[in-house]
Amino acid sequence: MTKSPLLSAVFAVAPALVPAFAQAEGELNLYNWGDYINPAVLEKFTAETGIKVTLDTYGSNEEMLAKIQAGATGYDIVFPSVHMHDIMYQLGLLAETNIGAHPEFKNIDPQFIRAETDPEAKYCLPYAWGNVGIVYNKAEAGELKGWADFFALAESGKKVVVLDDLRETIGIGHIMNGTSVNSTDEAEVAAAAQYVVDNIEAVSAFSYDSIPLVTSGDVAAAHWYVGANIFVAENPDILGYVIPEEGATMYQEDICVLKSAPNYDNAVKFMEFYLKPEIAALNVEQQMNGTPNIPAQALIPSEIASNPTIYPAQDMLDKLQIFVDLGRDLQLYNSEWTRIKTAQ
């Protein structure tokens, strides 16, 4: 969920060439977000099954969809966000797996079966979830609590970075205005965008690559994913991560098998493997995000399980909004986004 589209674009050329000879038995080709799975999980899968795993990465749902729609074959498993899971189902790109009928599926917390088109998990397995909040430099930003503090940094001449993502960043405006991040009301979308424009003085850049700048103090704070806790754990005196008190967005990705998968059986084996609590816990250990696997939550290190920015209390959980696909109404956000980007 957290990688620069630019960096992944550099590697984007390679995968198109690989799949041609990736059909032999004993292989599995994953297409995932950059840095979004613990390599130890893949090693363990190979050790247990003898299936060789290759991993290619993408930087956004749209990039992945465009590649699959353009006819990229050879991939078995993708990790779309919930709204993209719905879209891919509607486009007929997903293979039925009946993972929901597997006896071990009882491990999965049913509230995470979110995709409207897949209410019985006949297709995909809920993978991981997390919130999108603020990572800040303690010396530069002080103890920061939410979006109001974040943008108020401009008053003391400090700068911030927001995500180069139209839904996420306009979403901040929605949260501050008390409207839904999935609003398709023209006036509400315009007002949400206006909130960002009004605070543009604080924004030095729209970027995903902000962690090094926050760590060095070049900017005081940045809009970033819960995975920032990895960097906070490395530099606890310098960095902090917070879920904004006013509310925030959350994301969830699901494990889906493609209809064009050359290694369908191995892909289903991987899904079943990932149902095991110890495997989901192993992933969380390195990813520092949320898992929908209930017994896994008892196995993860206590400093992660007790971190309220990773596993927030129910009242904070209630303030997290998840994106749904807007269809044609996405164009309302598209126009406003250009307006934000060119506001000086």
Place this chain on the structure above:
Amino acid sequence: MKLSDRKTWNLRALLAAPTAFLLIFFFGPLLIMVVYSFLTPGIYGGVDWTFSHLNYGRILGWADTKYEKFDPVFLWIFLRSLRLAALTVLTCVLVSYPAAFWISRMPKARRNMAIFLVTLPFFVSLIVRLFAWVLILRPTGFLNQGLMGLGLTSEPLEFLYTDFAVIVGMTYVFIPFMFLPLYASIEKLDSSQIEASMDLGATRFQTFRKVVLPATLPGIIGGSVITFIPSLGNFIVPSVLGGAKVVMIGNLIEQQFLSARNWPFGSALAMLVMAAVLCLLLAQLKLARTTEERA
């Protein structure tokens, strides 16, 4: 069959492959873009096969529906891109011209080494090089530390995420494009002409203006054109060094094809860039012809 006929046929056979290649892989995609720019966006990317002129209306002024509204901001971004690309060309000339002159006067072995050094950055990934520039330009970066260390500034200046950073970055990326054609025309310069001009009493400046500059003009024009075109459509440099806040037309097009899922509008914007490039190439052609006639 006459010999000349056979030669013609051989030539045709030889040219058939590259011609077919260009037709399929150059005109093909171009044609797709032209067609797409007159269609309606598909909800999940791609296109719906319904005719629409509103993609151009959004840019040029007649669209006024819920999703397709005219906004002068698109033309504004386009003009800004033209300006940034023109400034990039200018700084490239200012850096490359003296460098090319100097290198062309070096002993042969060193000259080849110097040319190799100019092209050396191509061996390293562009993204990596641009992130190195982030480290140089950021508030706590080398440039600001140097300036403050010398006592020239008292607090860090904002270089990163400005037009300045974008122009520096694009100049850096495109210098080899400018240098090589310039070098080719400067190396051919006949030094006896310069000596003659000086002997006949021209000042150094007059010699430069009347002899050196006209002789190297084709190199300047050629270099400018091939620097301008990729600068105009560039989206990586404004994204990394401009913090996506310095929006160029390339960024806008990328946004349409990926996050905004509006391929037809992206295609229409791409047509705008292509029209500009075509005008430029026609102007260059005309300029080249007039200089040839004068010569």
